[in-house]
Amino acid sequence: MPRLSRLALERARSSHDQIAAILGTELLRGAYAPGxxxxxxxxxxxxxQVSRTVMREVMKTLxxxxxxxxxxxxxxxxxxxxxxxxxDADVLAWRVxxxxxxxxxxxxxxxxxxxxxxxxxxxxxxxSPTDVARLRECVRQMARTDHTRQSFAEAxxxxxxxxxxxxxxxxxxxxxxxxxxxxxxxxxxxxPVDDPADHEATVNGHAAIVDAIETGEEQAAADAILKVIDxxxxxxxxxxxxxxxxxxx
Amino acid sequence: MPRLSRLALERARSSHDQIAAILGTELLRGAYAPGxxxxxxxxxxxxxQVSRTVMREVMKTLxxxxxxxxxxxxxxxxxxxxxxxxxDADVLAWRVxxxxxxxxxxxxxxxxxxxxxxxxxxxxxxxSPTDVARLRECVRQMARTDHTRQSFAEAxxxxxxxxxxxxxxxxxxxxxxxxxxxxxxxxxxxxPVDDPADHEATVNGHAAIVDAIETGEEQAAADAILKVIDxxxxxxxxxxxxxxxxxxx
DNA sequence: CAGCCCTGAATAGTCATATTATATGACCCC
DNA sequence: GGGGTCATATAATATGACTATTCAGGGCTG
Numbered sequence: 001m002p003r004l005s006r007l008a009l010e011r012a013r014s015s016h017d018q019i020a021a022i023l024g025t026e027l028l029r030g031a032y033a034p035g036x037x038x039x040x041x042x043x044x045x046x047x048x049q050v051s052r053t054v055m056r057e058v059m060k061t062l063x064x065x066x067x068x069x070x071x072x073x074x075x076x077x078x079x080x081x082x083x084x085x086x087x088d089a090d091v092l093a094w095r096v097x098x099x100x101x102x103x104x105x106x107x108x109x110x111x112x113x114x115x116x117x118x119x120x121x122x123x124x125x126x127x128s129p130t131d132v133a134r135l136r137e138c139v140r141q142m143a144r145t146d147h148t149r150q151s152f153a154e155a156x157x158x159x160x161x162x163x164x165x166x167x168x169x170x171x172x173x174x175x176x177x178x179x180x181x182x183x184x185x186x187x188x189x190x191x192p193v194d195d196p197a198d199h200e201a202t203v204n205g206h207a208a209i210v211d212a213i214e215t216g217e218e219q220a221a222a223d224a225i226l227k228v229i230d231x232x233x234x235x236x237x238x239x240x241x242x243x244x245x246x247x248x249x
Numbered sequence: 250m251p252r253l254s255r256l257a258l259e260r261a262r263s264s265h266d267q268i269a270a271i272l273g274t275e276l277l278r279g280a281y282a283p284g285x286x287x288x289x290x291x292x293x294x295x296x297x298q299v300s301r302t303v304m305r306e307v308m309k310t311l312x313x314x315x316x317x318x319x320x321x322x323x324x325x326x327x328x329x330x331x332x333x334x335x336x337d338a339d340v341l342a343w344r345v346x347x348x349x350x351x352x353x354x355x356x357x358x359x360x361x362x363x364x365x366x367x368x369x370x371x372x373x374x375x376x377s378p379t380d381v382a383r384l385r386e387c388v389r390q391m392a393r394t395d396h397t398r399q400s401f402a403e404a405x406x407x408x409x410x411x412x413x414x415x416x417x418x419x420x421x422x423x424x425x426x427x428x429x430x431x432x433x434x435x436x437x438x439x440x441p442v443d444d445p446a447d448h449e450a451t452v453n454g455h456a457a458i459v460d461a462i463e464t465g466e467e468q469a470a471a472d473a474i475l476k477v478i479d480x481x482x483x484x485x486x487x488x489x490x491x492x493x494x495x496x497x498x
Numbered sequence: 499c500a501g502c503c504c505t506g507a508a509t510a511g512t513c514a515t516a517t518t519a520t521a522t523g524a525c526c527c528c
Numbered sequence: 529g530g531g532g533t534c535a536t537a538t539a540a541t542a543t544g545a546c547t548a549t550t551c552a553g554g555g556c557t558g
Contacts, residue, residue: 014511016309041539051513053302056539057309060265064313066338072539073521082410086423087336089315107418114367115360122359161331169356174335263540290510300542305510321510322550 019048020061024094027067027078037075038068065091087178096185102240108182109233115175116163116229117222123166124213124221131166135210138162143203149194153187156180159206163225166213183232190239198235205231268297269310273343276316276327286324287317314340336427345434354485357431361478364424365412366471372415373462373470380415384459387411392452398443402436405429408455412474415462432481439488447484454480 023038032038038059039047045055059076062068066083070076085091095104123131138159142152157180164176192202205228212221272287281287287308288296294304308325311317315332319325334340344353372380387408391401406429413425441451454477461470 016511053305053512053514056302057306057511059539060306060309061313064310064337064339070539071521072519073537075538081419082414082422082426083338084423085334085337086420088313088334089332090313107420110367110371110416110418111364111420111424114363118359118363165331167359169359170330171335171356171360173331174333175360177331265540302541302543306540308510319510320550321548322508324509 015048015050016054016057016061019050019054019058020090021094022048023058023062024065024067024091025098027062027084028091028095028098032078034078034080037077040075087175089178089181092178092182093185096182100186100189105186105233105236108179109229112179112183112229113226115172115179116160116225119163119167119169119172119176120209120213120221120225121218122169122172123163124216124218126168127166127213127216131162132210132214134162135159135166135213139203139207139210142206145199147193147199149187149191152191152193152199153184156187156202157184163209186236190235192235202228202231264297264299265303265306265310268299268303268307269339270343271297272307272311273314273316273340274347276311276333277340277344277347281327283327283329286326289324336424338427338430341427341431342434345431349435349438351489354435354482357428358478358482361428361432362475364421364428365409365474365478368412368416368418368421368425369458369462369470369474370467371418371421372412373465373467375417376415376462376465380411381459381463383411384408384415384462388452388456388459391455394448396442396448398436398440401440401442401448402433405436405451406433412458435485439484441484451477451480 026032038044041052041055041059045052048055059068059070063070063076065088066079066085068076069079086095138155141155142159144155147155160176160180160183161173164173167173192198205224209221209224209228212218212224275281287293290301290304290308294301297304308317308319312319312325314337315328315334317325317327335344387404390404391408393404396404409425409429409432410422413422416422441447454473458470458473458477461467461473
């Protein structure tokens, strides 16, 4: 049985989670104009056939993620997307399920390219033996040759999470865990394990990051992780072009 | 009547928000060990003297922010802090209210130093006339000499939000709005408006950012915003040292 | 004796209904 | 026309009942 739960994509069993996911996805898709009101409580209850309790808790969840704001007598209003918590595991999962268009991947990459080198540099600056050991173990796991796309993606995720931890900055760590979740999802389309050469290059790239961190070379660590990011982006681009090419035939 | 609502620090009127803030703050303070269970529903109801409905919605809110996870028969368990959504306006507000210790400010600064230059560079790359115009207007507002700490903080906030928007990256914009909120809170302790020279330097620093963005000089824009961040950090450090010195007397 | 399954109890999830609080817009008085 | 007041719509809160899930322990079976 595959352990998909880590991707936060496959669960959502309680009616609460399901409805939150549905409405959250619709909001992300722009089905409800910012500033306008969501359907009223009774309407939503009618639509989803649940009790008021559940419906209210769903709205509380959406409110907690910044999507909406409820006020007595006013209704539940959709907030400006600026306030939406994109850096929330659920929200990103919903967004990913909506489709990984180029635009979104570009935005994500831009954030990664700015944040992850900083995290790596901090890790190099504060390197602790336990952090380095953990990173080495992550690389060892990534190097295994019996990976499925899924298992490799999780190993990759673990590595970047470890970088976040090693940075010693709780905010960085928090972001890393969220950003990587989205990244892992993209591996469903194209993965290093599909090509041995790509796999080796990716593993070596990650090993180079650890080397730089271990010796405390901040700049080298930042450069190395940038390189890894770009290898990944390039792979995705190439895969997409191929897919488009095939589609045209 | 002061418009404090923008800082998300002063509201929290409904019993729901109040209790969520209390429990959220306690969680941030580490009052509940990760992996352990929160007090049971009946206990919390007893403690806060509210109905089950309210208590449950509070827990849904905390769950939505990644603090806890509820399961039937198991109870409500505190999640590992890695999963907590620090980049959430409410969570940051709670964290700020808990106190802006050096450790936290350092973490925040590290994130800003990596993210904001990237946002500025992107803005320079994609510069649109309307974005530049809005930034210019922000600088004009900041330059006013009749500022209170509060009003200057808001003008500064607007500027950095505008940078986020100008980056054309919704993820960047989303983060900017959250990070800046915490920053603004720090202005309560030390503000550029306390010293005319500081005020002028700060305004000029911001103007330089806009100049670079307008001419499309990515690197210059990134450098300029780094400088602004460092001026701010330096001011805070100096103020703190002074306060400590006074405390010793 | 070991392993499996069944059952019971604990706990959160869901439901239905009633009551309260609050913001809005209209209305009225000045 | 400005400002206060009131009716009303809507969400907020309260309450009590019932359901679903899952853990733990005991008993059955091999």
